[in-house]
Amino acid sequence: MSATSFAIETRGVTRVFDSRKGFLFREVSRTEALKGVDLAVEQGAIFGLLGPNGAGKTTLTKILSTLLLPTGGRAFVLGHDVVTDAEWLRPRIGLVLGGERGLYNRISGRENLRYFADLYGLPTAERERRIEEILERVDLSSAADRRVEEYSRGMKQKLHLARGILHRPQVLFLDEPTIGLDPKSARETRKLVRSLVADGVTIFLTTHYMFEAEELCPQLAILSKGRIVARDTVARLRQLVGGDRTLEAEAYGFEDSEVSALRRLPGVSKIIEEEYGPRTRLTLRVRTDEIRPDDVRALLPDHPELEVKERRTSLEDVYLDLVEEEAH
Numbered sequence: 001m002s003a004t005s006f007a008i009e010t011r012g013v014t015r016v017f018d019s020r021k022g023f024l025f026r027e028v029s030r031t032e033a034l035k036g037v038d039l040a041v042e043q044g045a046i047f048g049l050l051g052p053n054g055a056g057k058t059t060l061t062k063i064l065s066t067l068l069l070p071t072g073g074r075a076f077v078l079g080h081d082v083v084t085d086a087e088w089l090r091p092r093i094g095l096v097l098g099g100e101r102g103l104y105n106r107i108s109g110r111e112n113l114r115y116f117a118d119l120y121g122l123p124t125a126e127r128e129r130r131i132e133e134i135l136e137r138v139d140l141s142s143a144a145d146r147r148v149e150e151y152s153r154g155m156k157q158k159l160h161l162a163r164g165i166l167h168r169p170q171v172l173f174l175d176e177p178t179i180g181l182d183p184k185s186a187r188e189t190r191k192l193v194r195s196l197v198a199d200g201v202t203i204f205l206t207t208h209y210m211f212e213a214e215e216l217c218p219q220l221a222i223l224s225k226g227r228i229v230a231r232d233t234v235a236r237l238r239q240l241v242g243g244d245r246t247l248e249a250e251a252y253g254f255e256d257s258e259v260s261a262l263r264r265l266p267g268v269s270k271i272i273e274e275e276y277g278p279r280t281r282l283t284l285r286v287r288t289d290e291i292r293p294d295d296v297r298a299l300l301p302d303h304p305e306l307e308v309k310e311r312r313t314s315l316e317d318v319y320l321d322l323v324e325e326e327a328h
């Protein structure tokens, strides 16, 4: 037992994968999936982990949920070491990994849940009532007695979720919980996640959907190539990348001198230039309220086709800025 009061805490967690390939599997390739991850998640919070494909999100989720051993560092969930106290932790945590694995296809959704309820040691008297309640909660009641092999991808995802919360875990790990769900089911899943938090469950969630992270997670971390590159609230991350406001100017190409003039405007922290077919878009990250679309227009008088828009810096902007910086 450690002195940590956080629901989840990691200290310098690393994970290396050695895999063999080539002639007679003589070549060993080493992947450093996690290169020293430090995180802390308060009890009862929803914590979001974002990051590009291969960043290490699933690896970290598996380590925290005792499925995978770290190579180095330490990780604690509910104050208990995920390596030495795995047995203690397992009944108290839930894990939802997306995909086909982990469900029994030949039996029904309800029978799957009965199997896992028994595995988790749920008393038989409570079992049926709990399964009914959970099926209702994930909107699978009407399909409960059909074999899982007949389920759509979204239905399987809901059954994974049902399985993950069946035993009332105190900490729930969700790895891309809404992947493959239609918009209505994804929204219901987010609602379910919020209701779990209202019940006091701590949630650790990975997602590729920026709006989902923004909507659900007061605290976020961005993982890139096995390292945490930022960790904060969305509001503070916006400041970190250079401002709350974003202006977009689109025209049929800009001169370097025009871009330089925009760069000299006070409060412009960054300009990203992208080609969109025949048009070029300049995205300006703005720190202050002083710069307005008209100031941008005034510096680009030779473009009758110019369009300038103002919007709030989105989490997607922040994410792309930070992940791009990391790549350089």
Ligand SMILES: Nc1ncnc2c1ncn2[C@@H]1O[C@H](COP(=O)(O)OP(=O)(O)OP(=O)(O)O)[C@@H](O)[C@H]1O
Binding pocket: 017, 018, 019, 031, 032, 033, 051, 052, 053, 054, 055, 056, 057, 058, 059, 060
């Ligand atoms: N069992 C394994 N053996 C070898 N390498 C692995 C294994 N599992 C993961 N990796 C490697 O570790 C790195 C991190 O993978 P991980 O699945 O954690 O990424 P991720 O952030 O979840 O990506 P995605 O967004 O695509 O789900 C990748 O380079 C991956 O190839």
Ligand SMILES: [Mg+2]
Binding pocket: 057, 058, 059, 175
């Ligand atoms: Mg993953």
